[in-house]
Amino acid sequence: MSHQELWIAFSTIVRKEIRRFTRIWAQTLLPPAITMTLYFIIFGNLIGSRIGEMGGFNYMEFIVPGLIMMSVITNSYGNVVSSFFSTKFQRNIEELLVSPTPNWVILSGYVLGGVARGLAVGFIVTLLSLFFTKLQIHSFGVTIATVLMTSILFSLGGFINAVFANSFDDISIIPTFILTPLTYLGGVFYSIQLLPEFWQGVSQLNPILYMVNTFRYGILGVSDINVGFAFAVIVLFNVALFLVALKLLNMGKGIRQ
Amino acid sequence: MTIALSIKDLRKVYGNGFEALKGISFDVQQGDFFALLGPNGAGKSTTLGIVSSLVNKTSGQVEIFGFDLEKDKAAAKRSLGVVPQEFNFNMFEKVGDIVRTQAGYYGIPVELAKQRAEFYLKKLGLWDKRDSRAQMLSGGMKRRLMIARALVHEPKLLILDEPTAGVDIELRRSMWAFLQEINEAGTTIILTTHYLEEAESLCRNIAIIDHGSIIHNTSIKSLLQQLSTETFILDVQPDQAESVVIDGYSVRLEDPHTLVVQVNKGQGLNGLFAQLKNQNIEVTSMRNKSNRLEELFVSMVEKNLEKKDA
Ligand SMILES: Nc1ncnc2c1ncn2[C@@H]1O[C@H](COP(=O)(O)OP(=O)(O)O)[C@@H](O)[C@H]1O
Numbered sequence A: 001m002s003h004q005e006l007w008i009a010f011s012t013i014v015r016k017e018i019r020r021f022t023r024i025w026a027q028t029l030l031p032p033a034i035t036m037t038l039y040f041i042i043f044g045n046l047i048g049s050r051i052g053e054m055g056g057f058n059y060m061e062f063i064v065p066g067l068i069m070m071s072v073i074t075n076s077y078g079n080v081v082s083s084f085f086s087t088k089f090q091r092n093i094e095e096l097l098v099s100p101t102p103n104w105v106i107l108s109g110y111v112l113g114g115v116a117r118g119l120a121v122g123f124i125v126t127l128l129s130l131f132f133t134k135l136q137i138h139s140f141g142v143t144i145a146t147v148l149m150t151s152i153l154f155s156l157g158g159f160i161n162a163v164f165a166n167s168f169d170d171i172s173i174i175p176t177f178i179l180t181p182l183t184y185l186g187g188v189f190y191s192i193q194l195l196p197e198f199w200q201g202v203s204q205l206n207p208i209l210y211m212v213n214t215f216r217y218g219i220l221g222v223s224d225i226n227v228g229f230a231f232a233v234i235v236l237f238n239v240a241l242f243l244v245a246l247k248l249l250n251m252g253k254g255i256r257q
Numbered sequence B: 001m002t003i004a005l006s007i008k009d010l011r012k013v014y015g016n017g018f019e020a021l022k023g024i025s026f027d028v029q030q031g032d033f034f035a036l037l038g039p040n041g042a043g044k045s046t047t048l049g050i051v052s053s054l055v056n057k058t059s060g061q062v063e064i065f066g067f068d069l070e071k072d073k074a075a076a077k078r079s080l081g082v083v084p085q086e087f088n089f090n091m092f093e094k095v096g097d098i099v100r101t102q103a104g105y106y107g108i109p110v111e112l113a114k115q116r117a118e119f120y121l122k123k124l125g126l127w128d129k130r131d132s133r134a135q136m137l138s139g140g141m142k143r144r145l146m147i148a149r150a151l152v153h154e155p156k157l158l159i160l161d162e163p164t165a166g167v168d169i170e171l172r173r174s175m176w177a178f179l180q181e182i183n184e185a186g187t188t189i190i191l192t193t194h195y196l197e198e199a200e201s202l203c204r205n206i207a208i209i210d211h212g213s214i215i216h217n218t219s220i221k222s223l224l225q226q227l228s229t230e231t232f233i234l235d236v237q238p239d240q241a242e243s244v245v246i247d248g249y250s251v252r253l254e255d256p257h258t259l260v261v262q263v264n265k266g267q268g269l270n271g272l273f274a275q276l277k278n279q280n281i282e283v284t285s286m287r288n289k290s291n292r293l294e295e296l297f298v299s300m301v302e303k304n305l306e307k308k309d310a
């Protein structure tokens, strides 16, 4: 395919993905808006006012970046895992398999679909947070780059999950048993400096910690960890997951007999 | 002459160890209307699945208009339109979106994709439904939607896996007419079916596949010439109480007023009528048994089985 044709195929997939999550907005865009508003009210306002400072900021200011990131993560992942799994399940993946669209374009298209949903939800949550706190951005570049890379990473994760999933149950196992705990323990609600040294060390193994902290650095200018290192970790994960996902697609794992 | 599809030594062993294709080979010429015939489980869908890149082959070679499906993937795929056996579109998408999206997967620009989608949806009587979700369509409409989707990039070769299975007779006829029309306009067509009537009225050449092997590959005409007997059904008066015996013909009394007569090739019918007249049996009407190919087919598959048993 020519460059122009590749671009058309890619944008067709992305448009289809965006059409999907906007069509079912009540299942995709509304729930995180409600949940996060509740977090802002309960943790930020009611409980936060009693907590005092965290990392040099009031508690509401501290958790807003983490909560934005948490919604980006769950929605990027959730979008690709359910979209690609149902594409597999309804067999309309065959529409792509018979076409000349190469696998890397298919993968990139689904990933950008996940990024679009992650960013859409991130944007909604950011707007909502403005009702509760003032948001000043310390470094626009770091903020955007982190949110993008994180969204790509979890879209890739969702894709790989969908490749291996054989039932609708299989697409909720990873989010429930891995993603949610890692997010809660990834420094969304607290600074890891509150933890005993041993648990600080363990927390360093949690990739989500790096993303939440880099993002928080972008907004507030403070981080529990070295931002450059965190960035390198995120990029490395992205490259690795992209290659794994592409390999699976090339093998036809779960989609071709 | 250009070969639209060339299959060489194609083998498929499924994950569970089952050998669905045992090294089949056949060619389909450009412009042909070709049928892949065979009983259920013979390997028809597996064959078309490999040609459409939906099933991984175990070994062998597939070329579409001279493009190797492995080495020249994009070019091979571009020449091919696929109508699978089972519905495989997103039931929640709108009919128009499904066809336009498919065009996009072939790199067709948005404006052209819109025009093509309109053209083919109109041609298949689905334009009124363009804004309906696919799940709202009737079975026949869904099948036509799959045909419109397969044509939107204007492939030179169209393959259809049992396109008329479960489709009512009226729709079947109109689908036949449509396929004949696009075949006359130059599209090579391959279909699988187990309705032999379908192959007989549409196709010029056939391959018969059974248990993963091609047991026959020829033109419909020469296949029919192989029939050594022809069967006629006679309605007679008065009602016959017991069996009727006619020298030189094998006759069976199906019910008191219906005779089934086997006539050997070149035997003629005069002798039959003369004897019937002598026995005071009047023939009120007569017809040729329609599914001649069916008989041949059954006898071939049986022979194939016998060979295996031997
Ligand atoms: N995924 C699969 N795994 C194992 N065996 C299969 C699979 N798909 C088809 N088969 C077997 O392969 C044979 C050929 O199937 P198929 O090509 O669908 O036949 P047809 O289309 O002629 O009815 C059948 O015996 C079928 O049971």
Ligand SMILES: [Mg+2]
Pocket: B044, B045, B046, B085, B161, B162
């Ligand atoms: Mg079949």
